[in-house]
Amino acid sequence: MLHTKAQTTILHLAAERGTVEDIELEEVLLEGYQGVKCVESGGPEPGVGCAGRGIITAINFLEEEGAYEDLDFVSYDVLGDVVCGGFAM
Template sequence: MAEMGQRILIVGCDPKADSTRLMLHSKAQTTVLHLAAERGAVEDLELEEVMLTGFRGVRCVESGGPEPGVGCAGRGIITAINFLEENGAYQDVDFVSYDVLGDVVCGGFAMPIREGKAQEIYIVTSGEMMAMYAANNIARGILKYAHTGGVRLGGLICNSRKVDREIELIETLAERLNTQMIH
């Protein structure tokens, strides 16, 4: 999409902060939560400190997560997304990609869906059972908020892992979810 001139923002919502590494050609970037912890509050941050520009002009942000055993990763995502919103990160953007953990059912991970920040969602999965389980969980979350938030499942994208019968498995899952396999 970026190669077609679309303006893209990737928001990594995984405590590992590894969603944007390849786009930035670097190690994991400094996260919103890490920098906020260093400074004392998220209000002490500037957008430019946490939003970097990567390959083909794609804007990249990592929400990060709390110190292990302390806090809630979902709450951290809500904090990061609110910070981005309040500081204009979503202005002049055509598409936003939220990279969320699929195997977690915490409400914080569903925040982009629940609060109407997403209109159409594409789930990247593979033919591995845990990946399809995660895709199914995300689809269930989408369905829960489809009527109130106006969000819909646009389809499944196969990130092929060369699993036996992978395409068949994902097409079957897509059919059961009343959607399609895009790629």
Template sequence: MSDLRQIAFYGKGGIGKSTTSQNTLAALVDLGQKILIVGCDPKADSTRLILNAKAQDTVLHLAAQEGSVEDLELEDVLKAGYKGIKCVESGGPEPGVGCAGRGVITSINFLEENGAYDDVDYVSYDVLGDVVCGGFAMPIRENKAQEIYIVMSGEMMALYAANNIAKGILKYAHSGGVRLGGLICNERQTDR
């Protein structure tokens, strides 16, 4: 597992982060890399293109059905998509009830404890970036992802989110190995 690269894609909701990350990861699997995608967005849409738009049950939803996350098996939450890319969605609570960031923490811990990171070259976290709360910052804070890519545009709120994410990276760069991998501009048809 020493060659494992853990990367994360952050960005404002609706900016095209999931589309960008899934296309990037599809290109990597075409080059022979083994990939695990961990969707860290309560919308649970981080793997839809890879799974051919099939809805995927989330870790939190399945844990609620079974009683707790300890009652789950890895096979319950992992789905194989395009060319064998492994896909997991963390999910989140109903709006206004609970903390979606806790779902990210619970899911990542479950995956690590159950060997999901074995036999992959890349683990990619697709993370909501409008608010960098403790749970959504876990891939940065807990030194899970070494490279953070921020998907953005020239729109004010996308720049605002990118700036906040960059501040979070800087805060934890000194204590861990996390670095900004780059900014990815997803230029959309917006007023100039």
């Protein structure tokens, strides 16, 4: 999809900078095959934290930054074994 481009995750940058408020959408949104826009939320270290909270943080960031404007379709690829089990869409 991204032609082997590495993608920095929202949560990785948030951890480095201390908050998602210091991230620009352009830093995490990459355009891939046929103009498909891709974002990776990231997650906690294995066995630590709640992946669902990370996903919600990423979705809220994308909403606040206007990432969902002018899109025809949005698809989420979510792990089937979310650590906390408290995430539902």
